[in-house]
Amino acid sequence: xxxxxxxxxxxxxxxxxxxxxxxxxxxxxxxxxxxxxxxxxxxxxxxxxxxxxxxxxxxxxxxxxxxxxxxxxxxxxxxxxxxxxxxxxxxxxxxxxxxxxxxxxxxxxxxxxx
Amino acid sequence: xxxxxxxxxxxxxxxxxxxxxxxxxxxxxxxxxxxxxxxxxxxxxxxxxxxxxxxxxxxxxxxxxxxxxxxxxxxxxxxxxxxxxxxxxxxxxxxxxxxxxxxxxxxxxxxxxxx
Numbered sequence: 084x085x086x087x088x089x090x091x092x093x094x095x096x097x098x099x100x101x102x103x104x105x106x107x108x109x110x111x112x113x114x115x116x117x118x119x120x121x122x123x124x125x126x127x128x129x130x131x132x133x134x135x136x137x138x139x140x141x142x143x144x145x146x147x148x149x150x151x152x153x154x155x156x157x158x159x160x161x162x163x164x165x166x167x168x169x170x171x172x173x174x175x176x177x178x179x180x181x182x183x184x185x186x187x188x189x190x191x192x193x194x195x196x197x
Numbered sequence: 198x199x200x201x202x203x204x205x206x207x208x209x210x211x212x213x214x215x216x217x218x219x220x221x222x223x224x225x226x227x228x229x230x231x232x233x234x235x236x237x238x239x240x241x242x243x244x245x246x247x248x249x250x251x252x253x254x255x256x257x258x259x260x261x262x263x264x265x266x267x268x269x270x271x272x273x274x275x276x277x278x279x280x281x282x283x284x285x286x287x288x289x290x291x292x293x294x295x296x297x298x299x300x301x302x303x304x305x306x307x308x309x310x311x312x
Contacts, residue, residue, distance in 0.1 A: 087240075116299065126241075126286065126302040138297035173240050175300075183229030183248070183290050183298050188240035 085110065087176050087189035095195045101162040104192045108155050108176030115157040116186060117149060120171040129172075132157055133179065161194075169196045199224040201289050203303025210277050211311050218306045220287035221269040227289040229298065230263060230270045235284045235305075244285075245272070277310045284308070 088107040096102050108115050117129040128141040132151035149159040155176075161168055171193050175186035200223040210216050222230075228249035233241035247254045247261045247270065254261050258277075263270040274281055284307050288300040 089240075118300075125304045126288075126300075128299045128301070131297050131299060133296070138295045139293045139299055141299070179296070185231060185243055185246060186300060187243060188233070190238070190240040 087174055087187055089172075089174050089189035089192050091192060092190070093193045093195075095197060096164050097197050098164055098166060100164050101160065102164060102194060103158055103160045104172055104174075104194075106157045106159075106174030106176075106189060108157070108174075109187060111178070112176035112187075113155050113179055114177045114184075114186075115151055115155065116175045116177075117157070117159050118173045118175065118188075119143070120173055120191070121169075126173070129159065164196050166196050168194065170194060199227055199289050199291050199301040201287060201301050201303040203287050203306060205306060206304065207307045207309070209309045209311060212277060212279060214277055216272075216274045216277055216281070216308055216310075218272045218285055218287065218308075219269060220271070220289075220303050221267075222289040222301075223268065224289065224291045225265075225268065227291040229290040230261070231288050231290070231300070232261060232272050233286045233288065235286065241286060274308075277308075279310050279312050282308055282310045 114133045116131040131139040151157045171191045173191045175188045177184045177186045203220045231246035235241045260273040284305045287303045290298045
């Protein structure tokens with residue numbers, strides 16, 4: 084069974100640009116969560132999608148947004164990039180997100196802002 | 198919101214010895230506590246988890262204990278091997294409403310197993 088797939092693995096952008104990251108969950112998983120990982124702040128929750136609806140959102144500015152498609156694949160978008168957005172962005176999927184089902188992570192997209 | 202503290206931040210052990218990592222959480226509503234292992238260049242890998250209705254869980258050389266009263270949980274790795282070297286994260290998961298649960302992570306423990 085294929086795991087969570089994130090593309091691209093690496094991205095280099097400049098300040099002010101925007102970026103879109105993609106996540107394909109494990110087959111059959113319907114909940115997709117996004118996390119930002121930095122050396123200073125650690126792993127922080129961005130948002131969670133289920134059945135194409137955002138169910139939960141962390142404390143990030145509105146520049147961070149996402150969406151989920153009918154096949155459960157998800158994208159996240161960051162607009163007006165800042166240097167502080169440099170991070171590893173991780174996607175995790177689970178069956179439904181209810182009853183605290185295990186979340187399985189992809190290997191992430193490393194975003195570097197110049 | 199939930200806050201998870203993890204100790205120690207770094208841990209070095211001799212191969213074959215045991216390693217213990219401890220975490221505390223603040224939200225008594227948290228009822229699910231997973232542990233993840235992250236190797237260089239990889240995403241976190243779920244290695245074991247425990248729910249609040251269980252006090253201890255084992256899987257081969259790995260065990261997790263949970264004390265709900267004290268709000269702390271621990272990861273125990275016995276007979277450590279060099280391939281256990283990685284960063285380990287604990288997490289707690291309270292209910293966030295609308296059927297959603299989010300993971301709040303500790304800051305991580307870098308485990309080094311010395312051959």
